[in-house]
Amino acid sequence: MSAELDQVRAQAAALEQMLEIYELTVSEQSQKLERQAEELRRSNEALEQYAYVISHDLQEPLRMVAAYSELIAERYRGKLDETADKYIAFAVGGARRMQELINALLDYSRISTRGKDFARVSLDEVAADAVQNLSVAIREAQAEVVREPLGAVIGDRIQLTQLLQNLIANALKFRSENVPPRIRIAGALEGDGFHLRVSDNGIGIEERYHKRIFVVFQRLNPKKYPGTGIGLSICQRIAERHGGSIRVESEPGKGSTFHVVLGAGRAAESA
Ligand SMILES: Nc1ncnc2c1ncn2[C@@H]1O[C@H](COP(=O)(O)OP(=O)(O)O)[C@@H](O)[C@H]1O
Ligand SMILES: [Mg+2]
Numbered sequence: 001m002s003a004e005l006d007q008v009r010a011q012a013a014a015l016e017q018m019l020e021i022y023e024l025t026v027s028e029q030s031q032k033l034e035r036q037a038e039e040l041r042r043s044n045e046a047l048e049q050y051a052y053v054i055s056h057d058l059q060e061p062l063r064m065v066a067a068y069s070e071l072i073a074e075r076y077r078g079k080l081d082e083t084a085d086k087y088i089a090f091a092v093g094g095a096r097r098m099q100e101l102i103n104a105l106l107d108y109s110r111i112s113t114r115g116k117d118f119a120r121v122s123l124d125e126v127a128a129d130a131v132q133n134l135s136v137a138i139r140e141a142q143a144e145v146v147r148e149p150l151g152a153v154i155g156d157r158i159q160l161t162q163l164l165q166n167l168i169a170n171a172l173k174f175r176s177e178n179v180p181p182r183i184r185i186a187g188a189l190e191g192d193g194f195h196l197r198v199s200d201n202g203i204g205i206e207e208r209y210h211k212r213i214f215v216v217f218q219r220l221n222p223k224k225y226p227g228t229g230i231g232l233s234i235c236q237r238i239a240e241r242h243g244g245s246i247r248v249e250s251e252p253g254k255g256s257t258f259h260v261v262l263g264a265g266r267a268a269e270s271a
Pocket of ligand 1: 170200203204205214227228230232256
């Protein structure tokens, strides 16, 4: 996908710049950092815009493919031979899957354009909402969710709920086969913003994939688990829109902790 390529290129360029920075004086450093942040913001916006155009334009022709392959499936089921039924089922399945991916890409592309204005948001309420929205899945997995007191940040309530919901949904999905899932949501205000942590006791992630999982469409076990590979890219864009970042700390078999920094959180103290 060229959108992915663009992101990788942007990341490579940002890394190169970071290396150069060591040779600069302190004031030059901060100037350069500001420019770099601006560039990164712009390249992410460009990526979003690109994702929007592609997914939006693909929707219509794809609707035709999906509708007509489903029509063929209905009308000719059992009237051709078994192989034909099988091939048609593949076509229907493929078209549906593609619609799912395109819709996920559209969601991703709307993070900054459909974002709401920032206001004071209680993260305790956000976490409670996210848990409530997933209550069926939590019950089915017999998961225990521990919510520690969080506090408030300045941000977009809907997006922060979406962020936490994606992380909790992942913790449920990528659970260990041996123990019931235990998920802990904690956080505190620190120097550079609000630090939010979502920990699980699930299957964990090898270190070499710790960056890749945040890239659009990247999934580590696509055969075993359903999904689109967009969830964490959405979390990353939401964290970035809040002047922050996201990273994972994890080892296979030892669970994962997702660390989210919300830079805009600093302002909540005075709000
Ligand atoms: N809590 C977790 N534990 C283990 N692996 C995870 C966890 N969260 C995400 N991953 C890995 O990162 C990949 C990307 O996550 P995500 O973007 O949410 O996509 P999806 O959930 O659709 O697969 C997942 O496919 C999985 O391999
Ligand atoms: Mg997910």
